[in-house]
Amino acid sequence: MFHGVALSTMTAPQHDVIIVGAGFGGIGSAIQFTRLGFENILILDREDDLGGTWHVNRYPGLAVDVPSPTFSFWFEPNPNWSKLYAPGSELKQYALDVADKYDIRRFMRFNTTVEGATWDEDASMWQVTLADGETLTTRFLMCATGFLSQPAAPDIPGLEDFEGHIVHTARWDDEYDFTGKRAAMIGTGSTAVQVIPELAPVIGDLTVYQRTPMWVMPKLDLPIPAAMREVFRRVPATQRAVRWVTDVTQEILMLIAMWKYRRFRALNDSAKKLAALFRFAQVRDRGIRQALTPSYDYGCKRPTVSNDYYRAFGRDNVHLETAGIDHIERDGIVTRDGRKTPVDVLLLATGYDVWEKNLPAIEVIGREGRNLGKWWRDTAFQAYEGVSMPYFPNFLNSAGPYSWVGLSWFTTVECQMRHISRLFGEVSRRGARTFEVTESANSRFYDEMTTRIADSVFALGNCASSRSYWFNSKGETPLFRPTSVREAVTAQDTFALSDYTFTDG
Numbered sequence: 001m002f003h004g005v006a007l008s009t010m011t012a013p014q015h016d017v018i019i020v021g022a023g024f025g026g027i028g029s030a031i032q033f034t035r036l037g038f039e040n041i042l043i044l045d046r047e048d049d050l051g052g053t054w055h056v057n058r059y060p061g062l063a064v065d066v067p068s069p070t071f072s073f074w075f076e077p078n079p080n081w082s083k084l085y086a087p088g089s090e091l092k093q094y095a096l097d098v099a100d101k102y103d104i105r106r107f108m109r110f111n112t113t114v115e116g117a118t119w120d121e122d123a124s125m126w127q128v129t130l131a132d133g134e135t136l137t138t139r140f141l142m143c144a145t146g147f148l149s150q151p152a153a154p155d156i157p158g159l160e161d162f163e164g165h166i167v168h169t170a171r172w173d174d175e176y177d178f179t180g181k182r183a184a185m186i187g188t189g190s191t192a193v194q195v196i197p198e199l200a201p202v203i204g205d206l207t208v209y210q211r212t213p214m215w216v217m218p219k220l221d222l223p224i225p226a227a228m229r230e231v232f233r234r235v236p237a238t239q240r241a242v243r244w245v246t247d248v249t250q251e252i253l254m255l256i257a258m259w260k261y262r263r264f265r266a267l268n269d270s271a272k273k274l275a276a277l278f279r280f281a282q283v284r285d286r287g288i289r290q291a292l293t294p295s296y297d298y299g300c301k302r303p304t305v306s307n308d309y310y311r312a313f314g315r316d317n318v319h320l321e322t323a324g325i326d327h328i329e330r331d332g333i334v335t336r337d338g339r340k341t342p343v344d345v346l347l348l349a350t351g352y353d354v355w356e357k358n359l360p361a362i363e364v365i366g367r368e369g370r371n372l373g374k375w376w377r378d379t380a381f382q383a384y385e386g387v388s389m390p391y392f393p394n395f396l397n398s399a400g401p402y403s404w405v406g407l408s409w410f411t412t413v414e415c416q417m418r419h420i421s422r423l424f425g426e427v428s429r430r431g432a433r434t435f436e437v438t439e440s441a442n443s444r445f446y447d448e449m450t451t452r453i454a455d456s457v458f459a460l461g462n463c464a465s466s467r468s469y470w471f472n473s474k475g476e477t478p479l480f481r482p483t484s485v486r487e488a489v490t491a492q493d494t495f496a497l498s499d500y501t502f503t504d505g
Helices: 024-035 087-101 190-199 224-232 235-258 265-282 284-293 373-378 409-430 441-452 483-492
Strands: 015-019 042-046 114-120 126-128 134-144 165-168 182-186 205-209 319-322 325-329 331-334 340-342 345-348 363-365 395-397 432-437 500-504
Touching: 015 024, 015 126, 015 319, 024 042, 024 087, 024 409, 087 441, 182 190, 182 340, 190 205, 235 265, 363 373, 395 409, 409 483, 409 500, 432 441
Parallel strands: 015 042, 015 134, 114 363, 134 395, 165 345, 182 205, 182 345, 205 319
Antiparallel strands: 114 126, 126 134, 325 331, 331 340, 432 500
16 A cells, blocks of 8 residues: 555545546556555546547547557556557547556546646645535645547638538547538648548538648558467567567657758658658649648657548549638638638548646646646646646656656656656655646756757647647647657666655644
C-alpha cells in the first residue's frame, strides 16, 4: 500500500486519487498509481465508456497515423494489430484489453462531467465539482483529458440556419445514410483526409471546402498476416524488434523535420520534395494539384499519411473549393465570390478546440485562488516537465504545456507514468501531505523549452500560412517538448526531487 501521511477521519478526503478522463492517459496513470499501492482511485469520464478519443471517434476510415507498434504502451505490446496503421476499432479494443488486464475498469465512473476543481488549503485536499452539483474530495488530482477532447465548431455566419443534416466528425452519426446525397466537407485536416476517400464512392456529390492544404505522405499500410501475429504472441521479442524500427523512424522524423530545423533545413526540404512527387503521381489535374500544395514548411502543421486522399479528387463527384466560405444558407453554402452550392448534409471536419476550451479542460483553482487557465493566458503556457505547476499542490495535468513527447501519445503517457513513480515515491518516503513544484524549477524548465524551440521549424520555418492548432493565439507552440524521446525519458527518472517542496502531515 501507498505509505503517505495518515489523515484524520474529520479531514480525510473521499478518495486518494481522482483522475479526470478514461482515455489512454487516464488508463496509464491509473496503472502507475496501482503499482505504487493506491487502491482508493476514482476515474471520471463524461462519455459512456473508456477509450477517450478512440471511443468517441468512429467516423469511416478512422485509423492511426503513427505505426501501430509505436502507438501502444511499451510495457503492453499488442500482437493483434491487423495492419501497420491500425483502424480505430482496434485502438478501442486495445483500450478495453489493457483496462481489463490491469483491473482498472473498477475505478471508472462514466456519464460524469467534471466542471472544476478547487484546492482546499485548510484541509489539503481538492474539491471536485460535477455538472450535477455533486462535490467529491480527493487528496491527489490528475487531469488526463488529452489535447483532443473539445470538438470545435466553425465560426461561419448562417451555420445555425442550415436546414439539412449536420455531422461533426467527432460525433459521427451512424444512422445517417449518405448514399446519393449532396454533401459539403468543411475542413481538410487529418480527419478529412481519412473520411473523404471512404465517402467518395457512395455519396452523390461532395464539395470539399479547403482553407489550408495538408502535407500528405504515402501510407505504408501493410497488412500484418495472422501467422506473423501468432509469432508476436509467442515470441514478444519479435514485436519489440519491429517496434524499435518504427520508434526510431518516428523519432528521426520528429528530430530532423521539426526540432533540429536550423541544422537540417535541407532534409526538411527533401520531405517537401517527396510529398510533391507523391502529389504529382496521384493528381493529374495541374490546377487541383497546385491548390493541394501547402505554402508552409513541412512540420508546421500536423502532417498525415494516405494513399487514397489525393486520388479522391480525380473522381467526377468530388470537387475542391478554395474560394472560401462567405456564409451558409438554409439549403447550401455561398462562397466569397458569390457562388452557391446546394447541400443536403454538412460534414464538419473542423477538429478540436485545443487552446480556449481545453487548456485546461476544467476550471482549476489552486493555492491562493490562482486560476490555472487565467494564469496560463496572463503569463505563458508553462508546466514543469509538462505536468506540474506552482501554486497547484497535489495536482498533475497530463496534457499540459511542453508535455507532448515524440509523435506517439503513448510516449507522452509513459513519460508521465515515470514522473508519477519518482514523485510519489518521494511523497511516500517522506510521509508527505502535499507536493508542489517550486517556481524556480518551473521557470528553469520553461526557459529551457523556449530556448530549444528557437531551433525548430516553428521558430525558423515558414509557418505563417499553416493555421495549425499547434500554435496558440500569441503565435507560441507550447504543446510539444522539443527534445528527443530519450532525453524526455531520462529527465523523468532523474529530475531533482528538490524541484518540489513537500509538506509533512
